[in-house]
Amino acid sequence: xxxxxxxxxxxxxxxxxxxxxxxxxxxxxxxxxxxxxxxxxxxxxxxxxxxxxxxxxxxxxxxxxxxxxxxxxxxxxxxxxxxxxxxxxxxxxxxxxxxxxxxxxxxxxxxxxxxxxxxxxxxxxxxxxxxxxxxxxxxxxxxxxxxxxxxxxxxxxxxxxxxxxxxxxxxxxxxxxxxxxxxxxxxxxxxxxxxxxxxxxxxxxxxxxxxxxxxxxxxxxxxxxxxxxxxxxxxxxxxxxxxxxxxxxxxxxxxxxxxxxxxxxxx
Numbered sequence: 001x002x003x004x005x006x007x008x009x010x011x012x013x014x015x016x017x018x019x020x021x022x023x024x025x026x027x028x029x030x031x032x033x034x035x036x037x038x039x040x041x042x043x044x045x046x047x048x049x050x051x052x053x054x055x056x057x058x059x060x061x062x063x064x065x066x067x068x069x070x071x072x073x074x075x076x077x078x079x080x081x082x083x084x085x086x087x088x089x090x091x092x093x094x095x096x097x098x099x100x101x102x103x104x105x106x107x108x109x110x111x112x113x114x115x116x117x118x119x120x121x122x123x124x125x126x127x128x129x130x131x132x133x134x135x136x137x138x139x140x141x142x143x144x145x146x147x148x149x150x151x152x153x154x155x156x157x158x159x160x161x162x163x164x165x166x167x168x169x170x171x172x173x174x175x176x177x178x179x180x181x182x183x184x185x186x187x188x189x190x191x192x193x194x195x196x197x198x199x200x201x202x203x204x205x206x207x208x209x210x211x212x213x214x215x216x217x218x219x220x221x222x223x224x225x226x227x228x229x230x231x232x233x234x235x236x237x238x239x240x241x242x243x244x245x246x247x248x249x250x251x252x253x254x255x256x257x258x259x260x261x262x263x264x265x266x267x
Contacts, residue, residue, distance in 0.1 A: 002265045004105060005029040005246075006151030006228055008211070008258035012037040012070070016048045018255035024051060029262065030074045031100070033107035033151040037068030037093070059083075061093030068093040069107040069152070073100065084133040089126055097137075097150075102267065103236065104141050108152030113173035120173055123155075127182050134192050138233055147236035150194070153211075153258065154229050158183045158196070161206050162226040174227060186231060195237035197230040197263050198245075208245040211258045219251050228261045239265045 005027060009015040012034065024032065040060045041049055050056050054072045059082040061067040071080070077098035083090030097106035110130070113123035134150065141148045156179045157163040169175045186192035202208065209224025218224065230243065243263040248254045 001241075002031075002103070002267045003029045003262065004031045004033070004149055004151060004230060004265070005260045005262040006033045006035075006107070006153075006230060007260040008035040008109070008153040008228060008256060010036055010256040010258065011039070012044060012048060012068075013039050015255045016045065019253065020255045021047055021051075023255065023260070024054075024072070031105045032072040033105065034070040034072070035068075035107060035109035035153045037070050038065050039068060040064070057096060057098060059093055059096040062091040063093075066093065067109055069096045069109050071096055071098050071105065071107055073098060073105070075100065084130060084137075086126075086129050086133075089129065094126070095130075099146065102146055104137070104146050104148045106137075106148070106150040106152070108150055108154065110153065110155045112155045113179075115171060115173045115176065120176075123173070124178070127179075131182065131185060131192060134186060134194065134231075138193050141233070147233045148194075149197075149230055149232040149236055149263075151228075151230045151261070153227060154183070154231075155227050156180065156183050157225050157227055158187075158199075162209075164206075164209070164223040164225075174225065189234075193233070194231040195234055197232050197237050197240045198226075198243045198261065200237055201240060201243045208247075210245050210261050214257050219248075219254065228258055230261060230263045232263075236265060239267060241266045 041058045055076045057071045057080045059069050079099045082096050094109045111123040113120040157175050160166040210228035212219040212224040246260040
């Protein structure tokens with residue numbers, strides 16, 4: 001079995017104080033993909049920067065205190081690559097990938113955007129560059145006999161079933177028609193060619209949501225969004241036997257506004 005977990009930590013130093021260290025010590029995952037780390041490697045305490053039993057790779061953003069992605073792997077990878085060949089985004093702490101035997105594992109933090117602002121324009125530029133790279137990665141990996149799984153906070157709810165209050169958010173970043181159409185392309189067999197692993201295993205379920213606002217009682221009422229995905233090449237997705245959201249038992253037990261999304265693959 002090969003178990004992969006994706007988690008937006010909403011600041012790794014803060015998450016470490018709230019329970020992330022204990023979660024990592026107890027997880028059975030072989031690969032953990034983190035987003036929104038918001039710290040440089042030297043700023044992380046030793047038990048978070050390089051915990052015993054893990055190979056770690058960190059890709060902080062050039063803008064201090066923002067973004068940042070990391071990989072925690074049970075074994076040393078054959079290669080680690082930061083970025084996807086983008087002049088604008090390779091220093092933004094939004095993408096890192098590693099080659100393990102038979103599979104490339106990646107951590108993605110796609111920009112969140114903000115409707116009708118420059119932030120949304122930035123998000124669209126990122127999406128425009130990233131989709132061709134996803135296709136290139138799939139082709140390159142296949143030539144090397146590898147599958148691919150791109151985990152992370154994609155910051156887009158694909159369908160109405162992927163957020164509780166979809167009617168009120170039709171003009172909100174994360175559920176705009178252009179964003180959803182782009183994610184459809186990622187999943188089109190003749191275009192991006194990837195599979196949404198959680199949705200493939202839970203086709204008729206509302207959610208399962210992976211992000212809840214800290215405001216109000218969103219978590220208690222399960223008023224969430226499903227924006228954290230594991231997008232895998234079809235060969236790997238077909239080997240997924242289980243996928244689930246590690247939702248905290250109660251609001252005080254959360255160490256992020258996101259919950260880890262875990263998939264188990266029978267390789």
